[in-house]
Amino acid sequence: MTPANNNHHAVPGLLKYSATMAPETPVETAERAQREQQRERDEATAARLATLDAILRHRGVPAKHRALIIADKLEPTPALIRARTWLADARRVLALVGAPDAGKTTAASWAAAQEPSAADLRLWTPRTGLPAVVFLPAEDLAGAWQARLGRDPISRRTLAELRDCWLLVIDDLGQEPGIVAGMVGEAVDILVRRRSDDGLRTLITSNLATPAALGGRYPDRGQRLHESMLEHGYFTPVPPEGRRRRRTAQ
Numbered sequence: 226m227t228p229a230n231n232n233h234h235a236v237p238g239l240l241k242y243s244a245t246m247a248p249e250t251p252v253e254t255a256e257r258a259q260r261e262q263q264r265e266r267d268e269a270t271a272a273r274l275a276t277l278d279a280i281l282r283h284r285g286v287p288a289k290h291r292a293l294i295i296a297d298k299l300e301p302t303p304a305l306i307r308a309r310t311w312l313a314d315a316r317r318v319l320a321l322v323g324a325p326d327a328g329k330t331t332a333a334s335w336a337a338a339q340e341p342s343a344a345d346l347r348l349w350t351p352r353t354g355l356p357a358v359v360f361l362p363a364e365d366l367a368g369a370w371q372a373r374l375g376r377d378p379i380s381r382r383t384l385a386e387l388r389d390c391w392l393l394v395i396d397d398l399g400q401e402p403g404i405v406a407g408m409v410g411e412a413v414d415i416l417v418r419r420r421s422d423d424g425l426r427t428l429i430t431s432n433l434a435t436p437a438a439l440g441g442r443y444p445d446r447g448q449r450l451h452e453s454m455l456e457h458g459y460f461t462p463v464p465p466e467g468r469r470r471r472r473t474a475q
Contacts, residue, residue, distance in 0.1 A: 277294075277295055277338070278291055278295055280338075281294065281295075281334075281337070281338055283356060284337050284338075284356055284357075284358045284359060284360050285337075285359060285360035285361055285380075285382075285394075286334045286337050286338065286360050287330070287334065287360075290330065290331055290334035290335075291334070293331065293334075294334060294335060294338050299331060299335055300328070302327070302328035302331070302332065302463075303327075303328075303463050303464055304321050304323075304327055304328040304329050304331070304332035304463040305328060305331065305332040305335055307319070307321065307332065307461055307463065308321070308332040308333065308335060308336045308428070309335075311336075311428075311458075311459065312336060312339060312342070313342070315344075316457065316458040316459065317420065317421040317424065317425065317426050317427065317457050317458055318417055318421055318426070318427050318428075318429070318453070318454050318457040318458025318459065319426075319427075319428045319429070319458050319459050319461065320428075320429040320430075320431065320454045320458070320459065320460045320461060321333065321428070321429070321430045321431075321461055321463055322430070322431045322432070322433060322434040322460065322461065322462050322463070323432070323434050323462050323463045323464065323465065324432065324434070324465045325432060325465070326465050327463045327464060327465045328463070329430035329431075329463060330396055330397070330430055332430075333360070333394045333396055333428050333430050334360065334394075336392065336394065336428055337358045337360045337392065337394050339358075339392075340357065341357065341391045341392075345391060345424075345426070348423075348424030348425070349391045349423075349424060349425060351391075352389065355385060355386055355389055355390060356386060356390055357390060357391045357392070358390055358391060358392045358393075358394070359382060359386050359387060359390045359392075359393050359394065360394040360396065361380060361382060361387070361393070361394065361395055361396065362395075362396050362397055362400075362401075363395055363396060363397050363398045363399065363401045363409055363413075363431075364397070364400060364401040364402065364405075365377070365379055365380035365382070366380075366387075366395060366401065366409050366412050366413070367401060367405035367408045367409050367412070368380055369382040369383070369384065369386075369387055370384065370387075370408060370409075370411075370412040371408065372384070387416060388416065388419065388420065389423075389425070390425070391425060391426060392425070392426045392427075392428065393416065393420060393425070393426070393427045393428070394427075394428045394429075394430075395413060395416075395427070395428070395429045395430070396430050397430060397431065397432070398413065398429050398430065398431035398433065399431050399432055399433040399438075399439075399442050400432070406442060406443060407443070407445065407446075409443075410442070410443030410445065410446035410447070410450065411445075411446060413429070413446075413450060414446050414449055414450050414453060417429075417450070417453045417454065417457060418453055418457070421453075421456075421457035421458070427458075429454070434462050436448065436451040439451050
Protein backbone atom coordinates (compact mmCIF):
# COMPACT_ATOMS: atom_id res chain seq x y z
CA MET A 226 0.00 0.00 0.00
CA THR A 227 1.39 3.38 -1.05
CA PRO A 228 1.60 5.98 1.77
CA ALA A 229 -0.62 9.04 1.37
CA ASN A 230 2.36 11.36 1.72
CA ASN A 231 4.42 9.68 -1.00
CA ASN A 232 6.28 12.46 -2.90
CA HIS A 233 6.10 10.42 -6.08
CA HIS A 234 2.34 11.19 -6.26
CA ALA A 235 2.57 15.00 -6.43
CA VAL A 236 -0.34 16.75 -8.22
CA PRO A 237 0.58 17.34 -11.90
CA GLY A 238 1.28 21.01 -12.68
CA LEU A 239 1.64 21.94 -9.01
CA LEU A 240 5.17 23.26 -9.47
CA LYS A 241 4.06 25.41 -12.45
CA TYR A 242 1.04 26.76 -10.52
CA SER A 243 3.18 27.60 -7.54
CA ALA A 244 5.61 29.52 -9.73
CA THR A 245 2.82 31.80 -11.01
CA MET A 246 1.86 32.67 -7.45
CA ALA A 247 5.31 33.92 -6.59
CA PRO A 248 5.35 37.34 -4.87
CA GLU A 249 5.71 40.42 -7.08
CA THR A 250 9.08 41.98 -7.35
CA PRO A 251 9.33 45.70 -6.45
CA VAL A 252 9.61 46.53 -10.14
CA GLU A 253 6.44 44.57 -10.95
CA THR A 254 4.58 46.24 -8.10
CA ALA A 255 5.59 49.69 -9.35
CA GLU A 256 4.58 48.85 -12.92
CA ARG A 257 1.19 47.56 -11.78
CA ALA A 258 0.61 50.73 -9.76
CA GLN A 259 1.51 52.86 -12.78
CA ARG A 260 -0.92 50.91 -14.96
CA GLU A 261 -3.68 51.37 -12.39
CA GLN A 262 -3.01 55.10 -12.13
CA GLN A 263 -3.04 55.45 -15.91
CA ARG A 264 -6.33 53.56 -16.10
CA GLU A 265 -7.86 55.89 -13.50
CA ARG A 266 -6.59 58.94 -15.38
CA ASP A 267 -8.00 57.60 -18.66
CA GLU A 268 -11.38 56.97 -17.05
CA ALA A 269 -11.43 60.46 -15.49
CA THR A 270 -10.51 62.04 -18.84
CA ALA A 271 -13.20 60.07 -20.67
CA ALA A 272 -15.81 61.12 -18.10
CA ARG A 273 -14.73 64.76 -18.30
CA LEU A 274 -14.90 64.78 -22.11
CA ALA A 275 -18.29 63.05 -22.10
CA THR A 276 -19.58 65.72 -19.73
CA LEU A 277 -18.15 68.49 -21.92
CA ASP A 278 -19.75 66.95 -25.01
CA ALA A 279 -23.13 66.82 -23.26
CA ILE A 280 -22.83 70.47 -22.18
CA LEU A 281 -21.90 71.64 -25.69
CA ARG A 282 -24.67 69.54 -27.23
CA HIS A 283 -27.21 71.13 -24.88
CA ARG A 284 -25.92 74.60 -25.74
CA GLY A 285 -26.39 73.86 -29.45
CA VAL A 286 -22.76 73.79 -30.62
CA PRO A 287 -22.57 71.91 -33.96
CA ALA A 288 -21.16 68.36 -33.83
CA LYS A 289 -18.15 69.16 -36.04
CA HIS A 290 -17.07 71.98 -33.78
CA ARG A 291 -17.78 69.99 -30.61
CA ALA A 292 -15.33 67.38 -31.87
CA LEU A 293 -12.62 70.00 -32.50
CA ILE A 294 -13.07 71.52 -29.05
CA ILE A 295 -13.04 68.16 -27.27
CA ALA A 296 -9.95 67.05 -29.20
CA ASP A 297 -8.29 70.41 -28.45
CA LYS A 298 -7.52 70.90 -32.15
CA LEU A 299 -8.57 74.52 -32.61
CA GLU A 300 -6.13 76.66 -34.58
CA PRO A 301 -5.39 80.22 -33.42
CA THR A 302 -7.07 81.98 -36.34
CA PRO A 303 -7.64 85.75 -36.16
CA ALA A 304 -11.32 85.05 -35.49
CA LEU A 305 -10.53 82.82 -32.50
CA ILE A 306 -8.00 85.30 -31.09
CA ARG A 307 -10.59 88.07 -31.42
CA ALA A 308 -13.24 86.01 -29.61
CA ARG A 309 -10.82 85.31 -26.76
CA THR A 310 -9.92 88.95 -26.26
CA TRP A 311 -13.58 89.97 -26.46
CA LEU A 312 -14.61 87.66 -23.62
CA ALA A 313 -12.23 89.59 -21.40
CA ASP A 314 -13.62 92.92 -22.66
CA ALA A 315 -16.35 94.96 -21.02
CA ARG A 316 -18.29 95.52 -24.24
CA ARG A 317 -21.20 93.16 -24.75
CA VAL A 318 -21.42 92.55 -28.52
CA LEU A 319 -19.04 91.00 -31.03
CA ALA A 320 -19.86 90.57 -34.72
CA LEU A 321 -17.30 88.45 -36.58
CA VAL A 322 -17.86 89.19 -40.26
CA GLY A 323 -16.13 88.29 -43.49
CA ALA A 324 -15.89 85.78 -46.29
CA PRO A 325 -16.58 82.09 -45.69
CA ASP A 326 -13.77 79.95 -44.30
CA ALA A 327 -12.45 82.57 -41.91
CA GLY A 328 -13.04 80.36 -38.87
CA LYS A 329 -15.93 82.48 -37.61
CA THR A 330 -18.18 79.61 -36.57
CA THR A 331 -15.25 77.76 -35.00
CA ALA A 332 -14.42 80.85 -32.94
CA ALA A 333 -18.06 81.23 -31.93
CA SER A 334 -18.18 77.56 -30.94
CA TRP A 335 -15.11 78.03 -28.77
CA ALA A 336 -16.78 80.99 -27.07
CA ALA A 337 -19.90 78.88 -26.52
CA ALA A 338 -17.76 76.33 -24.66
CA GLN A 339 -16.65 78.89 -22.08
CA GLU A 340 -18.14 79.80 -18.71
CA PRO A 341 -18.90 83.31 -17.42
CA SER A 342 -15.98 85.14 -15.86
CA ALA A 343 -16.19 86.53 -12.35
CA ALA A 344 -16.78 89.96 -13.87
CA ASP A 345 -19.65 88.69 -16.00
CA LEU A 346 -21.20 86.85 -13.04
CA ARG A 347 -21.59 90.23 -11.38
CA LEU A 348 -23.89 91.15 -14.28
CA TRP A 349 -25.60 87.80 -14.87
CA THR A 350 -27.05 85.42 -12.30
CA PRO A 351 -27.54 81.75 -13.30
CA ARG A 352 -31.21 80.82 -13.37
CA THR A 353 -32.56 77.35 -12.80
CA GLY A 354 -33.78 75.78 -16.01
CA LEU A 355 -32.09 78.30 -18.31
CA PRO A 356 -28.82 77.56 -20.12
CA ALA A 357 -25.76 79.74 -19.63
CA VAL A 358 -25.10 79.72 -23.38
CA VAL A 359 -27.30 79.30 -26.45
CA PHE A 360 -25.76 78.69 -29.89
CA LEU A 361 -28.39 79.22 -32.56
CA PRO A 362 -28.11 79.26 -36.36
CA ALA A 363 -29.70 82.38 -37.79
CA GLU A 364 -32.04 80.20 -39.85
CA ASP A 365 -33.56 78.91 -36.58
CA LEU A 366 -33.91 82.33 -35.02
CA ALA A 367 -37.18 83.16 -36.76
CA GLY A 368 -38.93 80.12 -35.30
CA ALA A 369 -37.62 80.73 -31.80
CA TRP A 370 -38.61 84.39 -32.06
CA GLN A 371 -42.06 83.51 -33.35
CA ALA A 372 -42.69 80.97 -30.57
CA ARG A 373 -42.82 83.70 -27.96
CA LEU A 374 -45.19 81.86 -25.66
CA GLY A 375 -43.60 78.43 -25.89
CA ARG A 376 -40.74 76.29 -27.16
CA ASP A 377 -39.93 76.33 -30.85
CA PRO A 378 -40.30 72.74 -32.15
CA ILE A 379 -37.35 73.13 -34.55
CA SER A 380 -34.71 74.84 -32.45
CA ARG A 381 -36.28 73.67 -29.15
CA ARG A 382 -35.50 77.13 -27.74
CA THR A 383 -37.72 79.55 -25.88
CA LEU A 384 -37.58 83.31 -26.09
CA ALA A 385 -36.53 83.39 -22.43
CA GLU A 386 -33.45 81.32 -23.27
CA LEU A 387 -32.46 83.72 -26.04
CA ARG A 388 -33.15 86.81 -24.00
CA ASP A 389 -31.70 85.80 -20.64
CA CYS A 390 -28.70 83.51 -21.25
CA TRP A 391 -25.24 84.84 -20.42
CA LEU A 392 -23.99 84.34 -24.01
CA LEU A 393 -26.14 84.14 -27.12
CA VAL A 394 -24.39 83.06 -30.32
CA ILE A 395 -26.24 83.78 -33.58
CA ASP A 396 -24.39 81.95 -36.32
CA ASP A 397 -24.42 82.76 -40.04
CA LEU A 398 -26.61 85.84 -39.94
CA GLY A 399 -27.84 86.45 -43.48
CA GLN A 400 -27.98 82.75 -44.43
CA GLU A 401 -31.57 82.32 -43.25
CA PRO A 402 -34.26 81.89 -45.95
CA GLY A 403 -35.24 85.18 -47.54
CA ILE A 404 -38.87 84.73 -46.54
CA VAL A 405 -37.96 85.12 -42.85
CA ALA A 406 -35.11 87.62 -43.24
CA GLY A 407 -37.25 90.51 -42.06
CA MET A 408 -38.19 88.67 -38.89
CA VAL A 409 -34.58 87.65 -38.24
CA GLY A 410 -33.39 91.24 -38.67
CA GLU A 411 -36.02 92.44 -36.22
CA ALA A 412 -35.15 89.71 -33.70
CA VAL A 413 -31.41 90.41 -33.82
CA ASP A 414 -31.91 94.15 -33.49
CA ILE A 415 -34.14 93.83 -30.44
CA LEU A 416 -32.11 91.07 -28.79
CA VAL A 417 -28.79 92.88 -29.20
CA ARG A 418 -30.11 96.06 -27.61
CA ARG A 419 -32.04 94.47 -24.76
CA ARG A 420 -29.33 91.97 -23.90
CA SER A 421 -26.63 94.65 -23.96
CA ASP A 422 -28.69 96.86 -21.65
CA ASP A 423 -28.90 93.89 -19.26
CA GLY A 424 -25.15 93.28 -19.39
CA LEU A 425 -25.43 90.05 -21.42
CA ARG A 426 -23.11 89.00 -24.24
CA THR A 427 -24.12 88.43 -27.87
CA LEU A 428 -21.76 87.03 -30.51
CA ILE A 429 -22.83 87.14 -34.16
CA THR A 430 -21.12 85.58 -37.17
CA SER A 431 -21.99 86.65 -40.69
CA ASN A 432 -20.74 86.79 -44.26
CA LEU A 433 -22.32 90.27 -44.44
CA ALA A 434 -19.07 92.16 -43.97
CA THR A 435 -20.15 95.77 -44.60
CA PRO A 436 -22.96 98.11 -43.55
CA ALA A 437 -24.12 98.11 -47.17
CA ALA A 438 -24.35 94.31 -47.18
CA LEU A 439 -26.41 94.39 -43.97
CA GLY A 440 -28.67 97.04 -45.49
CA GLY A 441 -29.14 95.00 -48.64
CA ARG A 442 -30.19 91.94 -46.67
CA TYR A 443 -32.29 93.80 -44.10
CA PRO A 444 -33.61 96.98 -45.76
CA ASP A 445 -35.64 97.99 -42.69
CA ARG A 446 -33.04 97.09 -40.06
CA GLY A 447 -29.58 96.91 -41.64
CA GLN A 448 -28.37 100.39 -40.75
CA ARG A 449 -29.82 100.13 -37.27
CA LEU A 450 -28.21 96.72 -36.76
CA HIS A 451 -24.79 98.07 -37.67
CA GLU A 452 -25.26 101.03 -35.36
CA SER A 453 -26.32 98.72 -32.53
CA MET A 454 -23.25 96.54 -32.95
CA LEU A 455 -20.96 99.58 -32.87
CA GLU A 456 -22.82 101.15 -29.96
CA HIS A 457 -22.63 98.06 -27.78
CA GLY A 458 -19.55 96.31 -29.10
CA TYR A 459 -17.57 95.54 -32.24
CA PHE A 460 -18.19 94.89 -35.92
CA THR A 461 -14.97 93.04 -36.73
CA PRO A 462 -13.96 91.85 -40.22
CA VAL A 463 -11.76 88.75 -40.11
CA PRO A 464 -9.56 87.47 -42.98
CA PRO A 465 -10.30 84.19 -44.78
CA GLU A 466 -7.70 82.16 -42.91
CA GLY A 467 -9.74 79.16 -41.77
CA ARG A 468 -8.32 75.66 -41.59
CA ARG A 469 -9.67 74.44 -44.91
CA ARG A 470 -8.27 77.40 -46.88
CA ARG A 471 -4.79 77.00 -45.35
CA ARG A 472 -4.85 73.26 -45.90
CA THR A 473 -5.76 73.75 -49.58
CA ALA A 474 -2.85 76.14 -50.04
CA GLN A 475 -0.32 73.68 -48.63
